[in-house]
Amino acid sequence: MTTTTKPTRRTPQTADAPAGRDPGARPPVRRRPRADRVYLWFLLPTLVLFTLSITMPAAMGIFYSFTDSVGFGEFDFVGLNNYLVMFSDPAILSSYGFTIGVALCTVILVNVIALTLAIGLTAKIRAKTTLRTIFVMPMVVSGIIIAFVFQFIFANTVPAAAQALQLGVLEESILADPDLAWISIVLVTAWQAVPQAMLIYIAGLMTVPRDVYEASAIDGASAWKQLRSITLPLISGFVLINVIIGFKDFLGTYEIIVGLTDGGPGTSTRSVAMTIFSGFDNGDYAYQMANSTIFFLITLTIALIQLRLTRGNARI
Amino acid sequence: MTLPTTTIPGGAASSIPRRSSDNSQGAGLPTSRRSDRHRWGTTLLLILGALTVILPFYVTISMAFKTGEQAVEGEAFAWPAPFSVEGFTTAWALTDFPRAFTISILITLATVIGTILLSAMASYAISRNWEKKAYRWAFYYLLAAMFLPFPVLALSQVKLTGMVELANPLGVALLHIMFQISFSTLLFTAFLRSLPAELEESARMDGASTAGAFWRIVFPLMAPRSATVGIFAFLKSWNDFMMPSLIIADPTLQTLPVIQEIFQTQFSNNYHVSFASYLMAMAPAIIAYVISQRWVLSGLTQGAVK
Numbered sequence: 001m002t003t004t005t006k007p008t009r010r011t012p013q014t015a016d017a018p019a020g021r022d023p024g025a026r027p028p029v030r031r032r033p034r035a036d037r038v039y040l041w042f043l044l045p046t047l048v049l050f051t052l053s054i055t056m057p058a059a060m061g062i063f064y065s066f067t068d069s070v071g072f073g074e075f076d077f078v079g080l081n082n083y084l085v086m087f088s089d090p091a092i093l094s095s096y097g098f099t100i101g102v103a104l105c106t107v108i109l110v111n112v113i114a115l116t117l118a119i120g121l122t123a124k125i126r127a128k129t130t131l132r133t134i135f136v137m138p139m140v141v142s143g144i145i146i147a148f149v150f151q152f153i154f155a156n157t158v159p160a161a162a163q164a165l166q167l168g169v170l171e172e173s174i175l176a177d178p179d180l181a182w183i184s185i186v187l188v189t190a191w192q193a194v195p196q197a198m199l200i201y202i203a204g205l206m207t208v209p210r211d212v213y214e215a216s217a218i219d220g221a222s223a224w225k226q227l228r229s230i231t232l233p234l235i236s237g238f239v240l241i242n243v244i245i246g247f248k249d250f251l252g253t254y255e256i257i258v259g260l261t262d263g264g265p266g267t268s269t270r271s272v273a274m275t276i277f278s279g280f281d282n283g284d285y286a287y288q289m290a291n292s293t294i295f296f297l298i299t300l301t302i303a304l305i306q307l308r309l310t311r312g313n314a315r316i
Numbered sequence: 317m318t319l320p321t322t323t324i325p326g327g328a329a330s331s332i333p334r335r336s337s338d339n340s341q342g343a344g345l346p347t348s349r350r351s352d353r354h355r356w357g358t359t360l361l362l363i364l365g366a367l368t369v370i371l372p373f374y375v376t377i378s379m380a381f382k383t384g385e386q387a388v389e390g391e392a393f394a395w396p397a398p399f400s401v402e403g404f405t406t407a408w409a410l411t412d413f414p415r416a417f418t419i420s421i422l423i424t425l426a427t428v429i430g431t432i433l434l435s436a437m438a439s440y441a442i443s444r445n446w447e448k449k450a451y452r453w454a455f456y457y458l459l460a461a462m463f464l465p466f467p468v469l470a471l472s473q474v475k476l477t478g479m480v481e482l483a484n485p486l487g488v489a490l491l492h493i494m495f496q497i498s499f500s501t502l503l504f505t506a507f508l509r510s511l512p513a514e515l516e517e518s519a520r521m522d523g524a525s526t527a528g529a530f531w532r533i534v535f536p537l538m539a540p541r542s543a544t545v546g547i548f549a550f551l552k553s554w555n556d557f558m559m560p561s562l563i564i565a566d567p568t569l570q571t572l573p574v575i576q577e578i579f580q581t582q583f584s585n586n587y588h589v590s591f592a593s594y595l596m597a598m599a600p601a602i603i604a605y606v607i608s609q610r611w612v613l614s615g616l617t618q619g620a621v622k
Contacts, residue, residue: 038527042437043451047454047458049494050458050494053476053491053494056472056476058469061468064472120358123355123358125359131359134366135366135369136609137369146598149375149594152375152379152591153392156392157393248463251465259577273465276470280474288471299463303463
């Protein structure tokens with residue numbers, strides 16, 4: 001998402017400079033103090049509110065992660081202790097393992113489905129607008145509510161259907177199985193995340209020049225070969241965007257898990273976000289702040305990789 | 317989940333010559349002869365895929381309109397017979413739907429208006445002062461929140477909102493706006509940079525101030541982009557569960573999505589009540605989307621890929 005917006009240095013404003021000013025030389029004084037002040041008033045409210053509600057909590061979180069605060073009252077500094085304990089805490093480690101595993105599976109599933117749908121929806125098909133409208137719908141409904149709906153389907157409808165068809169494994173609800181419950185989370189997260197990836201792929205497919213397909217069709221390239229050696233390489237930048245945006249989003253998975261399994265059975269489907277939110281219940285406020293900080297560093301690393309990888313890709 | 321992966325070769329590949337043939341009518345290729353025809357195979361597969369999308373909505377509607385006795389059987393596919401709105405009336409009273417709906421609407425409205433105004437003004441200031449370092453830094457500063465997921469900030473924000481009497485819907489609206497600022501500023505600045513400066517200059521020559529030029533000339537021109545920004549703010553705010561559930565201290569001031577979770581145990585096996593309640597909470601977003609999908613679709617692709 002970030003790539004695109006890297007603004008160029010040339011803006012309309014440069015053309016707006018007062019006449020007679022040497023464009024290279026910096027003026028000793030500001031020429032238009034009045035205008036400047038208006039711009040400042042346009043920007044300032046946002047900057048102040050943003051700092052109070054985003055930057056300050058972020059700084060606070062990092063600060064408290066070095067203490068033993070329980071969320072209120074007095075506290076002492078404990079240095080890196082919270083971080084050291086974290087790395088040997090099985091609850092934390094398993095939540096990271098679970099969250100990263102689910103995010104990886106979901107990313108793969110979402111991208112395969114989204115690309116398939118995008119290719120289908122850019123083909124010459126009937127009822128294109130209606131189909132597109134339907135496929136985007138999961139994006140606009142609340143995650144928690146759709147998770148409750150799927151919870152019902154997984155707990156009642158699927159086992160009932162499996163019993164009727166004598167399907168063995170599926171006759172028990174997968175939500176109740178500590179080894180299988182994660183699958184339901186991947187499926188529902190993917191169900192909701194496919195539209196966004198699909199729309200990005202549709203935008204990507206629009207950028208592929210049509211004549212390359214004509215040329216390869218003359219050369220007798222098969223359909224599958226066209227996909228592999230023309231479409232995929234040409235939209236690789238979009239694949240990258242989708243993989244990274246998706247991975248970042250799925251790491252924060254929370255409400256779909258609350259709706260489907262609420263972290264259970266046992267703690268088998270507890271994500272990092274759920275563990276962090278438990279900081280108020282168990283008095284390990286500072287400890288979960290350390291967890292948040294690590295979680296942030298992971299997200300930041302992914303974002304920086306995204307910036308790095310997409311910067312070289314001029315097409316996007 | 318939606319389509320078997322094996323459809324890629326067929327769907328993909330067969331679609332490709334079709335698109336290319338649009339501007340090559342009569343090129344004499346075998347593919348272009350068939351190009352006028354629609355791809356019925358692909359269409360059929362997509363319709364099958366669309367059924368997986370529709371399924372949960374079908375289940376919701378069919379369960380919501382059942383009677384209590386019919387719903388308790390849990391047969392999702394059986395169409396309600398007879399049709400009953402008992403689920404809706406019960407859910408309406410049980411969850412105090414009008415109150416939760418009003419709170420959701422107020423938070424969402426505040427978020428939409430606040431997001432559009434604040435980010436439009438900030439983007440204008442930034443894009444017209446891009447050559448100044450401070451404004452450029454401000455831009456990157458606002459953008460940085462895109463990399464900050466809410467869980468990271470949650471504990472501190474809960475603590476802070478509690479301290480300043482904002483552990484209520486107002487606090488949630490403020491946070492919703494702030495989490496939308498990055499994306500919206502991105503969209504607006506991209507648009508403002510493509511807007512010719514002559515428009516404002518001519519207004520200035522007629523004696524308009526900077527603010528006047530913005531409100532009278534630039535802001536109206538931003539309307540399509542504001543619609544996109546607004547729709548996204550609406551969807552994010554209306555559907556959010558995490559922030560209100562953690563920030564709003566008083567359960568009677570909770571939003572619709574959170575109410576669904578609070579009443580889970582009371583719904584118990586009265587599926588017609590729970591699904592009626594889900595449907596009432598989902599409907600506004602779906603209706604808003606169907607009405608405004610043109611801006612949703614264009615906005616998403618612009619935000620992601622320019």
